[in-house]
Amino acid sequence: MKKSFIFIFVFGLMVSGSLFGQEIEVPLRFDRYYSYDQVNEAMQALHQKYPELSSLDLVGYSEEDRAIYALTISNPKTGDHLSKPGVYVDGNIHGNEIQAGEVCLYLANRLLTRYGENEQITSLVDKNSFYILPVVNVDGRYHFLEDANTSSSNRSIRRPKDDDRDGLFDEDFYDDLDGDGNICNMRKRDPNGTHRTDPYDPRLMVRVEPGEKGEWILLGREGIDNDGDGRINEDTEGYVDPNRNWGYNWKPAYIQGGAGYYPLSGTGLKAISNYLLDRPNVIVVWAFHNAGGMFLRGPSTKDESEFPSADLSVYDYLGDHSEMITPGYEYLVLWKDLYATYGDFTGFTSNIIGSYGFVGELFQSSSETYTLNENLIKPGERTQQQGKEDASHQRMLFNDHVTQGELYKPWTAFNHPLYGEIEIGGWTKMSSRLPHPFMLQDLVHRNASAVIFSATQTPEIKVELMDKEKIGKNLYQVRIRLVNDNAIPSQTYQSMKNKSHRKDILKVTGSSISVVAGGELRDKHMNQAVYKEHKPQIQFIHIPGFGKLEYQFLISGKGTVKVNYSSLKAKDQELEFNL
Ligand SMILES: [Zn+2]
Structure with missing residues (x-):
């Protein structure tokens, strides 16, 4: 194997931060989410505890000058890392998809802490090189946790863009009007509104049928008209989608929204691209996102032809096993079963790096169940109970009784400068696409196991x-x-x-x-x-x-x-x- 000349900047991080007042210790814990700084501390802690099996590499810097790190995990006594089949795993390319970073940290933690204890893991760390980059969008992770957000906002590369073409950049963000750290929804009482209160749960609303009287008008996400142009929340961060900016089959913004002005215009993405080009041994790639519970393979667009049939056998073998490891998740094809993505990451790795690539869409909100026990339904209550059987009611009861109300913000009165008396409420930032921390351990373990299974199948x-x-x-x-x-x-x-x-x-x-x-x-x-x-x-x-x-x-x-x-x-x- 030809050894490429690689610049590895091992950066001595100061272990100065804390997790609830404690230094981060190995083994890492997965009953909470790590901030951007804590992810770096956790990687440093793993490397310090297992210096002989790992290296911590500074890959590059983001738009806002945050460092992007990767851990290499491999036993150097069985050969240089470039001489072994490489398994590259990353996550959190979209700033809000933070549990993807935890899957990466968990994988690193599992490989290192079980080395020498677990036969399968020991042999993988001996025969493979794992390249683990927990947070691609470091600015995104930082801002998602630090700022008020919805569960779906703050995905972009942090490069200011004039979305509304008024000469100003990123000047009309969402506004956390009630100061609770979440961007929820606004609604106002209106007899001609489009919605009425749900009869089974007053926190939910249903659309009115023709002829029915309305009760509420929906006013979108929490915010005000910051720039006085008559629109609300119309110029937030970005938008350049970090998963539409890669250097393979890239298309400009008039074909693919969020493409950026040219491929790899994202500075962090360019650095990660170079990191991968320096590792021609990478043959399996995993990129974790949320949400939906899917393992997606390419091709990413219809205009690329299907992969050769012998590759499909490999994808099917790995995809079918991943489905079994992670019950409820489905193995699917990107362009056919989801949507076309030009200039995406796995298109780049499949065609430029020469790897088998999977996108892991983590978490299914359908796992947040509160299924009613038929035996508890009293005669005459049947209809009343049936109304609570659908997913939105179940999720609300799950919120109430399994997370003690931590996922949903009850509607609260607020005096809005434009709309007057309104109410603010709804699903919080840490809901909907992220598992509650008590369910995180299961999610990270199963998905890391899908990666580990793929590593067992690298060529020997x-x-x-x-x-x-x-x-x-x-x-x-x-x-x-x-x-x-x-x-x-x-x-x-x-x-x-x-x-x-x-x-x-x-x-x-x-x-x-x-x-x-x-x-x-x-x-x-x-x-x-x-x-x-x-x-x-x-x-x-x-x-x-x-x-x-x-x-x-x-x-x-x-x-x-x-x-x-x-x-x-x-x-x-x-x-x-x-x-
Ligand atoms: Zn994503």
Whole structure:
């Protein structure tokens, strides 16, 4: 494997922050969310506790000059990290999707704390290199937790943009009118309104039917007209979508909203792109987002053709297992089952880095259940109870009785400068797309397990001498077998189709031998080999998943023969024998 020249800036973070007054300790805890600073402290704490198995790399800086870090986890005693199949995992590219960062931290914590204790994990840290970058959008994570937000706001790259074309940048954000740290909804009493109070839960509203009297008019998200242009909340942060700004199949904003002015205009994204280009050994990529409970594979758009069928078998194998590891999640295709995304991250990694890539959409709000017990329904209450069976009522009861009301803000009167007497209320910032902290442990463990499963399937090539036979004076027929017991081949078929990465090389050398002929052995019983015309001592090969490859060489001479297998993605192998 060719070792790229890499700049690794190991940055000595001061462990100065605190989590509820305590220093962050290893093993990390997953019953709460980490702030941006605490994520960095947690990575530093892991690295300090396991310096021999990890390195902490400064990848680059964001628009607002926040540092982006990645942990490399691999046992250097079993080889340089670039020599092993790389598994890259990141999260939180959208600023509000914070539990994705916790999945990454949990994976790092699990690999390091279970090394030497758990046989499977020990072997993975020996044979693989894990590149774990918990927070892609560091500004986004910082502002999501620090500022008032909805559960869906604050996704962008923090590059000011004049959304309403009035010459001012980001001048009409949401406003936390009641100062509770959430951007909720506004409503006003209006007999001609579009909604009325839900008969089963007065906190919810239902749309009025034609002919029905209304009760409420909805006024959107909490805010005022900051710039006096007659519109509210129309120029918030950005918007450049960090998952539409990558350097593969990028399209400008008139085709793909949030694309940015040119690919990789995001400074943090550019740094991460370079980080990945410096790691040509990466063969599996996971990018965690929220929400919905999905494992998405490419292609990202319809205009890209489908992946080669042999790659689909690999995706299906990993995707099907991920579904089973994470009950309720579905393995789907990005453009077909969700929507088209030009210039997205996994399009970049599948086509430029040459990896198998999954987007993990974490969390299903349907897991927030409060299912009524049929036996508790008294005669005559049937209709009343049935009304509470739908998802919105269940979630409200889940909020009331399982989180003690922490996910929903009750409607409260407020005097708005424009609308007068209104009410503010609704689902809070930490609801809807994020699990309540008590459910976080299960989410991070299962999703990290899907990553770990994919790592078990990275290529492990064994090179064997099948047989050697003297077939003439000083002439030998030598057969070599290359075996891969795992699902992932030594290179993606997409990268072979694109001709974007070199193939594996099988080389036969020796000081007192010469290779007369060499090529793939198609049928060993019929002795059918397809010999390469020039330089038979060097063969360009590719080893399938769950498969093998057999090569035949005719070698003249005597003495030691060296067989070298070299791959960008799989670990290099050597074999020596005598003639
Ligand atoms: Zn996302």
